[in-house]
Amino acid sequence: MAEEMEIGCARPTGGPVGEAVDEQVANETKPIREVAPMIQVGKKAPDFAAPAYQQGKFVSVKLSEYLGKWVLLCFYPGDFTFV
């Protein structure tokens, strides 16, 4: 039976349930490359490109296109939450 969920500020997500996958197997299949956070004040922001919605249009935005301007980059848990 589906249970009613309490909805908070984060987007509800699911995931695998049941017995955990054997760790050794999981480690073997894991890619070695790990992305380490690289943000430091006074240092360059890592460039990125991302799809976006702006004023009725779907666009592609690249951070480096904003060089010469001040940028406020805001992350938030999900649409239909407060910001």
Add this chain to the structure above:
Amino acid sequence: MSIDSVFVHKMWNDKELSKMVEGGVPFPMLSDAGGRVGKVFGVFDEDAGVEARGRFIIDPEGVVQGYEVLTPPVGRNVNETIRQVQAFQLVRESKGKEATPSGWRPGKATLRPGPELVGKVWKEWKTEMAFD
């Protein structure tokens, strides 16, 4: 930027945000499905699969001047963000000659760091100036 698709961004903007802001959100609403950008900025929560409330101020050279990251239940102070941008802009315009002490906001006194200021900040800046 959130892990939602651009289609969900469109629905949120058109059905809700445009009722709060006339004409809807003017700036790009970025989509980061999979949290790949959020991971690089250190705001992606792998367990929850969502991004924290991270806010980064990036100057015209692409340099991160400041950031703030909050867990989802607490919202941001937009006034404080604007104040910080104004402070960084003032410092930049003065070519680093001026600094904005604690509690600074536009119109309040700045400091000019240098040998003459060492040990004399108490003359230029009073504790009550830290508060609004």
